[in-house]
Amino acid sequence: MKMMRMINLVRGSVMKIHGLSRASRCLAAEGGVRGLSSSSGPRVCIVGGGPAGFYTAQQLLKARQDAAVDVYERLPVPFGLVRFGVAPDHPEVKNVINTFTQTAQHERCSFHGNVNVGKDVTIDELRQAYHAVVLSYGAEGNRSMGIPGEDLPGVFSAKDFVGWYNGLPSNKELRPDLSCETAVILGQGNVALDVARILLAPVEMLKETDITQNALKALAGSKVRRVLIVGRRGPLQIACTIKELREMVNLPNSRADMLPADFEGIAEALKDLPRPRKRLTELMMKAAKEGGDDKAEKCWGFRFFRSPVEVIAGADGKRATGIRLALNKLEGSGESARAEVTGQMEDVDCGLIISSIGYKSIPIDPAVPFDPRRAIVPNEMGRVQDTAGLYCSGWVKRGPTGVIATTMNDSFDTARVLIQDMEAGKLDLSVNKPGAQAITALLQTRGVRTVLFSQWEKINAEEEKRGKFLGKPREKLLDVDEMLKIAWS
Amino acid sequence: MSVCALRVFLQRAAVMRKAAHQTFSQARAFPQCVTGSYTHSRGINTLTNSLRAEEKVTVHFLNRDGKRISVKALTGESLLDVVVNHDLDIDGFGACEGTLACSTCHLIFEEAVYKKLGPISDEEMDMLDLAYGLTDTSRLGCQVCLRKDLDGMILRVPDVISDARVDSEKESSTAPPKV
Numbered sequence: 001m002k003m004m005r006m007i008n009l010v011r012g013s014v015m016k017i018h019g020l021s022r023a024s025r026c027l028a029a030e031g032g033v034r035g036l037s038s039s040s041g042p043r044v045c046i047v048g049g050g051p052a053g054f055y056t057a058q059q060l061l062k063a064r065q066d067a068a069v070d071v072y073e074r075l076p077v078p079f080g081l082v083r084f085g086v087a088p089d090h091p092e093v094k095n096v097i098n099t100f101t102q103t104a105q106h107e108r109c110s111f112h113g114n115v116n117v118g119k120d121v122t123i124d125e126l127r128q129a130y131h132a133v134v135l136s137y138g139a140e141g142n143r144s145m146g147i148p149g150e151d152l153p154g155v156f157s158a159k160d161f162v163g164w165y166n167g168l169p170s171n172k173e174l175r176p177d178l179s180c181e182t183a184v185i186l187g188q189g190n191v192a193l194d195v196a197r198i199l200l201a202p203v204e205m206l207k208e209t210d211i212t213q214n215a216l217k218a219l220a221g222s223k224v225r226r227v228l229i230v231g232r233r234g235p236l237q238i239a240c241t242i243k244e245l246r247e248m249v250n251l252p253n254s255r256a257d258m259l260p261a262d263f264e265g266i267a268e269a270l271k272d273l274p275r276p277r278k279r280l281t282e283l284m285m286k287a288a289k290e291g292g293d294d295k296a297e298k299c300w301g302f303r304f305f306r307s308p309v310e311v312i313a314g315a316d317g318k319r320a321t322g323i324r325l326a327l328n329k330l331e332g333s334g335e336s337a338r339a340e341v342t343g344q345m346e347d348v349d350c351g352l353i354i355s356s357i358g359y360k361s362i363p364i365d366p367a368v369p370f371d372p373r374r375a376i377v378p379n380e381m382g383r384v385q386d387t388a389g390l391y392c393s394g395w396v397k398r399g400p401t402g403v404i405a406t407t408m409n410d411s412f413d414t415a416r417v418l419i420q421d422m423e424a425g426k427l428d429l430s431v432n433k434p435g436a437q438a439i440t441a442l443l444q445t446r447g448v449r450t451v452l453f454s455q456w457e458k459i460n461a462e463e464e465k466r467g468k469f470l471g472k473p474r475e476k477l478l479d480v481d482e483m484l485k486i487a488w489s
Numbered sequence: 490m491s492v493c494a495l496r497v498f499l500q501r502a503a504v505m506r507k508a509a510h511q512t513f514s515q516a517r518a519f520p521q522c523v524t525g526s527y528t529h530s531r532g533i534n535t536l537t538n539s540l541r542a543e544e545k546v547t548v549h550f551l552n553r554d555g556k557r558i559s560v561k562a563l564t565g566e567s568l569l570d571v572v573v574n575h576d577l578d579i580d581g582f583g584a585c586e587g588t589l590a591c592s593t594c595h596l597i598f599e600e601a602v603y604k605k606l607g608p609i610s611d612e613e614m615d616m617l618d619l620a621y622g623l624t625d626t627s628r629l630g631c632q633v634c635l636r637k638d639l640d641g642m643i644l645r646v647p648d649v650i651s652d653a654r655v656d657s658e659k660e661s662s663t664a665p666p667k668v
Contacts, residue, residue, distance in 0.1 A: 095584070241619060
């Protein structure tokens, strides 16, 4: 684990040199001073400091040597789900932070943390101060199962559970009870597998990651030994990817426990599958067949063709003690196969239920159109419907699926569309816009002080310092007030 | 930073990778070239010796805009190293910085060249499976290192989804929806 960190550091430096040399060429052309108020180039505002926001900013800065980009973020800390979503034992995936840092430090880019767009400042006010505004604020809500008992203690959304072990301030008081033997996860995507893996991973491995100390302590005392990962449809429709499945199969001191009945007909279907789906299915079948060491203390398994219908409460009615699942049959095949009810039910005893059926975007401002059915901002190729000068990128544009690279390409697309509109005269660049200067002044009158990137770097340094003491890459601050105190010290 | 200093820095990085490999049992992110080409632990003198001993290889990249970019690179460098060291203008290439955590360094090889390449690990295959526009001669650039016999090869940079209306998960017949 330490070696990988060293490698990442070295790799990060290599990429930094790459980026710096490119950035310096951009700088030579402009030769300006940070935050020129008399700049006549386009000013773009980006709402959201996660991957979508930074990748959109990156592409804009590259494509227009006269563009200035400001990124606004609600928390004092940047990076969104890269910081709060990616699993602690996947540090390589977080390498993208290096390229985001370069972007934030770019001459023509500025980061403003601690700004709640929609509350501290409206979208209309941003649109007045900038030539264009890009919504990249992601999906902070979650899809609910919509079943009785969902609000009982012991039931969590994966979003909150992941936020808890990743140090999201609003989840720091989650305190999940890990004293039960069985945990049931609804959903079979990569987030579900991350949760399963973190629940069953050896503490010796977790303690060298950036998992929060309170989550580490809770997991060290956890009695959870069995994790079932439940999906509505069959093995051929599973949404996770092979890397995450392989990590489950290779988990020390654990074995796979699946139902042969769930795999009927799958072997015959293998030969017609495209390679990625075929390899994934083969690995699953191998795990189901071989199981693993019977002496293993922990076990995990998929359960297919099952939908949650009710969370069962204990005798006192005060907490979850089980879940009722409806058995399905599959109509159709492949990606578009549908689950149909059979009427049969099955009860599973468990004390921890985690619903991992999807994140969900929420509306940010009444002035912005929002599609409540799809839970996205309605748009055409990133141009927000019926609203000139307003764009979107990332999950708020396409829905909450895809890996970071998916969001990267999507953000590049939005940036290109925005540039096209600039060049086609659809945005009036002839009028000067005041940009961050005006917004910062406005926020000040409202008692809101922003966190600049250099101030985030103080938070960053403090987290790394605390982490070093504990043998971890960082120990995340969990409290927004503490973050602000350090940022503004 | 001068090119020479940069190269020494990167060689040092490569030596560190090798040193790390010796102590890190699961060297999944390290391509064969790194583990194979430096067989002794070295000081700075032998570092410069190995610099001189390395040969130049010409590689052609066919970029997404149809333009061909030709570079002279060193044997032992991975194709990600080449893109980084020569500052090639390929959008979004190498997001995870060569740690087998993404598929953005996906490159398409000529068939004859593909057959000459080293073995492909399960870990590389797992990430390659997620690449848009996967072909039978696709590899991840961070896992393929230059050798003299790859001189003159032409690499195609695959398209990524450029139409935001196209759902990538449906368009690629292979990849399931994923987070």
